[in-house]
Amino acid sequence: MSNSIVEKQDSPGRSKARTLFVCRGTGCVAGGADEIYDALQREVESSRLKDVKVDFTGCHGFCQRGPIVNIEPEGFFYTELKVEDVSEIVHSHLVNGHPVQRLFYYDPMTDKPIPYYHDVTFYAKQRRVILRNCGHINPERIEDYLVAGGYQAAKKALLEMTTEEVIEEVKKSGLRGRGGAGFPTGQKLEFCRRSPGDEKYLICNADEGDPGAFMDRSILEADPHSVLEGMLITGYAIGANHAYIYCRAEYPLAIKRLNIALEQMKEQGLLGDSIFGSGFNFEITIKEGAGAFVCGEETALMASIEGKRGMPRSRPPFPAVSGLWGKPTNINNVKSLVSVQRIIEKGADWFAGIGTEGSRGTAVFALTGKTQNSGLIEVPMGMPLSDIIFDIGGGIIDDKRFKAVQTGGPSGGCLPESLLHLPVEYESLAQAGSIMGSGGMVVVDEDTCMVDMARFFLAFTQEESCGKCVPCRIGTRQMLSMLENICQSKGHPGDIERLEQLAELVKATSLCALGGTAPNPVLTTIRYFRDEYEAHVCEKRCPALACSELISYYILPDKCAACGICLRNCPVDAITGGKRMVHVIDQEKCTKCSTCLSVCPERFSAVVKVSGETPDVPGEPIPVVTSKAKGKQE
């Protein structure tokens, strides 16, 4: 029997030795984690330390503070490491027993060092169900996953449960699709299981195309076996013997680790014929996407697997009836499949005990943008947005003012400060005009213009529209050009109303969810930030000082010390002035690159950025008047 390891490791007995886990997720590798891993191995070896092991994990979620090393079993947590720090960690901490305080995480609120992982505010308020193994096991070793209880749920499902019982358990858990739409997963599985036909397919949708989101990537990189075990259980439940993982080609590390994991499954007899001796056969194939956002839509995704242009088609027939190659097919997001594994392992009641009435379980978000802490987080459904942003996220950087939070990427909406009390769950977010989405959560501060934000998303959806249906192809194009005009001071009265009308039309009449949700960023920004649109259209003013056509730079004569720095740095020679002569920006020549503002020494702060107003400045250089400059000359 080839399931030997699964049998043997039923009762885990981990060695008591210390292990240094280097995070080797995409974020930490970008910061040099591979070099740190090599250096740690060399240093530990040359120090002849006993019972110290160097190992690696996938993403911890706290990518912003990477590269990260944690030391188990104590849970010491070192952040923002450099190769030069390695020898100090080994000698001071491991050899002499003095942890290196300067390399701990410093809480941005209190500025105090926090030595342990579980005390870091970023992690303390999280509840990790889907991400529970991420950052704690080596994703390239199936043994680690098995020790953590891996493949026991699949064994239970295949040997002790009927397909109906598996589906019933998922239904009872209340799990809803984690890809964005939130359809009850159990029901979806049942539709597919009941569809007539011997040949059925299961697809794992890992085509995470939303800009600002990396949940699925991190899970695939850090814990691929949880996804694959979820697929094995789900495939069994619907009666599919063949499954595909459709993964973005932009995620090479995720694909590499999936391939390693699939090989290990084969070696352990977890793929192939009669798994666990159950008589159930299962194969998994990886399909690499080729760069098309619309392929996240299920019918487009199937067209792409079939080797066609990835264009959606109208439903019905639904994939559960006629999907891939005309066969009954079930498509699920990465996080939904991991949730299925957890539900079978720990029971539907346990899962349903987390979250709220209509939204059970946890939600994984990629928290990014202008928060102090950014990265991958998991919270129980129902947690208020404010807790996520201000407790886990640590608030806004540089003491700026919170302005909006964007959830759901290009299909979602922007929610204002007045809605921060909203719990994260499917219904409340939908009522506010946004969506739960797949998990992107981008926080913006006062410096972001909401009209420009809507323009940014429309530019994306317009480019990614497949062009099959008219409302999406032409509607997104028209909305984009109206938004561009508004941002470029070419807006006309009535534009906002026309934009709203068109957005509602595109939403109601597009063929698939790409067009159907593309207007959400426009509609929510108009709903909550209408005054900003009006300032752009009526006063030709950008309140956030972000739209370059609507802003100007000036040098204040009472502050300018004629130091010449801005004059020398201006890339288009738009600044005139001279020794002891106040500098002046030629507004005709200025390209608004903001170089002058960034180079003007802080002690002068003579350059200002304004919109819709003209400060009192001379038309050409005049003698300096500032006392600071005089003082400096004396």
Add this chain to the structure above:
Amino acid sequence: MRERLSSVLAPYRRQKGATIPVLQKVQEELGFLSEEAISEIAGFLGLSKNEVYGVASFYAQFRFERQGEHTIRVCQGTACHVRGGRRILDIVEEELGIQPGETSEDYKISLERVACFGACALAPVMVIDDAVHGKATAAEVRQALAPYVKESLTSE
């Protein structure tokens, strides 16, 4: 071309839905999809050249012109956008003298704009070949590009 591709294509014979994997493999082998390569692929898959080009041109990954030795990608995803990704792209364009989607005349560098790398916690992000440069500032971008700009200039 036929000889060069025959061994590359062989594993895909009679495979269902092989068009995209074949295009990916050939592009990996040749660097881009020339008209001749498309024609070979069409013959192999039993499709018309139009059908193959139709599929290839739908996806952002496929290129139909020779690429530079080095590829510089600047992320314009949401997190990068709110953290100044546009300004980073402006600087890269200025330093390299080419626009996104273009390749320098000496085929040293190609510049691409990417919708999201999924390295959002490190925004703004620039990627030179496979090396990710996170939390990029104007000065760091100029410094990181310097060797490529220099290489490009000296070869002219």
